[in-house]
Amino acid sequence: MSLLRNLAGGLRGLFRKEQVEREMDEELGGYLDTAVNEKMRRGMSREEAMRAARIEMGGAESVKEQVRAVSWESLVETLWQDLEFGLRLLRFNPAFAAAAILSLALGIGANTAIFQLLDAVRLRTLPVKNPEQMVKINIDHRNGASGNFTTRYPELTYGQWEKIRAQQQAFSSVFAWGPNLFNIAPGGEVHNLQGLWVSGEFFETQGVEPALGRLLTPADDRPNCNSTGAVISHSFWKHQYAGENSVIGRTLTISRHPFEIIGVTAPDFYGVEVGRYFDIAVPLCAEPIIVGEDSQLRQATGWWLTAMGRLKPGWTLDRAAAQLRAISPGIFEATLPPTFNPEQARHYLGYKLGAFPGDSGSSELRRNFENPLWFLLALAGLVLLIASANLANLMLARASAREKEMGMRMAVGASRGRLIRQTACGKLSPCGNRRRVGGLLARSVSQILVPSLSTQNDPLFVDLRWWR
Amino acid sequence: MAHKPSGLVQGTLDMLILKTLQLEAMHGYGIAMRIEQISKGVFQVNPGSLFPAFRRLERAGWLKSEWRDTQNNRRAKYYALTALGRKQLTGETREWARQAAAIARILEAES
Numbered sequence: 261m262s263l264l265r266n267l268a269g270g271l272r273g274l275f276r277k278e279q280v281e282r283e284m285d286e287e288l289g290g291y292l293d294t295a296v297n298e299k300m301r302r303g304m305s306r307e308e309a310m311r312a313a314r315i316e317m318g319g320a321e322s323v324k325e326q327v328r329a330v331s332w333e334s335l336v337e338t339l340w341q342d343l344e345f346g347l348r349l350l351r352f353n354p355a356f357a358a359a360a361i362l363s364l365a366l367g368i369g370a371n372t373a374i375f376q377l378l379d380a381v382r383l384r385t386l387p388v389k390n391p392e393q394m395v396k397i398n399i400d401h402r403n404g405a406s407g408n409f410t411t412r413y414p415e416l417t418y419g420q421w422e423k424i425r426a427q428q429q430a431f432s433s434v435f436a437w438g439p440n441l442f443n444i445a446p447g448g449e450v451h452n453l454q455g456l457w458v459s460g461e462f463f464e465t466q467g468v469e470p471a472l473g474r475l476l477t478p479a480d481d482r483p484n485c486n487s488t489g490a491v492i493s494h495s496f497w498k499h500q501y502a503g504e505n506s507v508i509g510r511t512l513t514i515s516r517h518p519f520e521i522i523g524v525t526a527p528d529f530y531g532v533e534v535g536r537y538f539d540i541a542v543p544l545c546a547e548p549i550i551v552g553e554d555s556q557l558r559q560a561t562g563w564w565l566t567a568m569g570r571l572k573p574g575w576t577l578d579r580a581a582a583q584l585r586a587i588s589p590g591i592f593e594a595t596l597p598p599t600f601n602p603e604q605a606r607h608y609l610g611y612k613l614g615a616f617p618g619d620s621g622s623s624e625l626r627r628n629f630e631n632p633l634w635f636l637l638a639l640a641g642l643v644l645l646i647a648s649a650n651l652a653n654l655m656l657a658r659a660s661a662r663e664k665e666m667g668m669r670m671a672v673g674a675s676r677g678r679l680i681r682q683t684a685c686g687k688l689s690p691c692g693n694r695r696r697v698g699g700l701l702a703r704s705v706s707q708i709l710v711p712s713l714s715t716q717n718d719p720l721f722v723d724l725r726w727w728r
Numbered sequence: 729m730a731h732k733p734s735g736l737v738q739g740t741l742d743m744l745i746l747k748t749l750q751l752e753a754m755h756g757y758g759i760a761m762r763i764e765q766i767s768k769g770v771f772q773v774n775p776g777s778l779f780p781a782f783r784r785l786e787r788a789g790w791l792k793s794e795w796r797d798t799q800n801n802r803r804a805k806y807y808a809l810t811a812l813g814r815k816q817l818t819g820e821t822r823e824w825a826r827q828a829a830a831i832a833r834i835l836e837a838e839s
Contacts (some may be wrong), residue, residue, distance in 0.1 A: 265789050284779075286806045287756060291775060294757040297800070326776055522783050650771040 270333035322673030346686030367644030369701025375710035376706050378633045379600045381626050385526045391619040397567040400614035404607035407561025411438040420594040427587045430580030431569030435461040439562045455538040456547030473508040473523030476570035488546050489522030496539040497524045515550045535625030559596035568618050584613035746817040753808035
């Protein structure tokens with residue numbers, strides 16, 4: 261009830277401000293007159309009475325300010341005034357404003373840029389459905405392994421992958437993949453693109469939707485397939501085929517072997533490797549077609565695949581790891597390369613499969629740059645702190661220059677709280693500008709940082725999000 | 729006046745205003761004068777605390793105000809108690825009596 265009345269009174273004060281102010285003036289004027297009359301009645305002269313009454317009253321403005329301070333609506337009103345006042349002060353001091361805005365903007369920009377990178381490389385999960393269910397299947401402590409390690413993530417051989425797929429129970433489905441460069445030039449000059457070998461379950465398991473056509477399925481990944489389709493990424497489709505729908509059914513040559521384009525992946529899917537993108541994905545069974553006699557597919561010592569799986573409902577990482585450990589001896593016995601000497605064989609047979617969290621995928625970039633990035637972030641934080649301290653000093657210096665002004669304003673009725681609020685507003689009002697400049701800086705800084713790590717044959721792709 | 733007028737005990741101004749208005753509606757100067765006269769000059773209320781108190785009490789719903797003509801034909805804002813204000817006054821008077829008696833007992837106790 262009293263809250264309602266307070267609210268109503270406050271709104272009246274806000275919207276019928278003039279009337280309320282006029283009433284207050286009249287009331288105070290009346291008080292003063294009455295006081296003067298009273299004093300004259302007691303024998304003072306008119307001048308004396310006026311003077312005495314004024315002294316008793318103190319400053320009329322100060323009294324009014326005190327009355328206004330009782331009500332909440334004055335807060336709303338004065339806050340706005342204070343903000344305006346702060347901006348006006350800044351306009352009178354463009355050098356100070358520029359220094360304040362720039363120094364903080366630099367600090368904020370550096371922090372944002374590095375955080376953007378860290379977020380893309382470390383914090384964000386894979387762009388797939390329910391990423392928390394994804395698990396990486398690796399060999400735990402693989403020492404003494406020998407053979408051909410041909411891709412960036414040579415964790416498994418094809419033989420091991422086939423056995424894992426057949427014997428695992430922890431996952432609703434598993435998939436394997438390996439990155440490679442594909443030469444798509446029909447002849448002559450080499451034109452390399454980022455390619456992926458993927459098992460038939462690759463897209464299904466991750467829940468990736470096609471933007472166009474269809475994606476690869478286990479039916480495409482038959483052993484000894486003669487010709488297969490290829491799936492291209494959304495960005496490749498956009499810049500190579502101008503996003504035309506007629507791309508489906510067109511032919512692409514990889515190492516001079518024709519592949520039919522059967523589909524385009526969803527726009528936000530860049531693969532399971534953070535820090536890279538892919539242009540073309542073909543089934544694992546196409547590897548012998550493309551690579552020819554160097555094919556790793558049938559070689560027991562050809563390490564070129566990485567496997568991941570999606571946990572069945574109710575299965576935990578530990579339980580999946582236990583099941584993988586249990587099937588390990590059988591798998592490694594069955595896939596033992598015949599060329600191994602007894603020492604190598606002993607190592608090989610002792611391998612155990614393990615399950616590792618896969619919600620953020622694989623990343624060489626992360627392995628190499630995660631710690632430096634955290635360090636950089638800490639450093640940038642420090643820089644921001646120093647910038648703030650500098651700014652605080654600058655403001656302190658300015659405050660002492662304004663001492664007289666403050667004293668004068670208190671004398672004519674400004675309350676201490678109001679002065680503090682006004683000063684704070686003056687400092688805060690350029691914050692919007694700082695943030696905007698900082699954001700722009702961050703954008704350009706991170707756009708310089710990422711390409712500086714890439715080379716022509718080894719382009720990096722970091723999905724930098726832009727917050728507003 | 730032998731002593732300088734003393735400051736009010738914190739929080740008692742509201743109660744004194746309510747009490748002053750118990751019998752009849754008054755304007756600001758009248759209230760200040762009445763408090764000064766009845767306290768025999770011990771309490772002098774200055775406008776800087778009087779008017780904020782009016783605004784506060786009005787917002788709380790204990791006072792209502794209207795513009796009326798004074799005896800010497802001026803317009804002035806007259807304040808009057810509301811029903812809620814009367815209740816508040818009774819409550820505060822009782823509480824004050826209790827506390828004053830307690831303080832008196834403590835001061836009179838032989839140590």
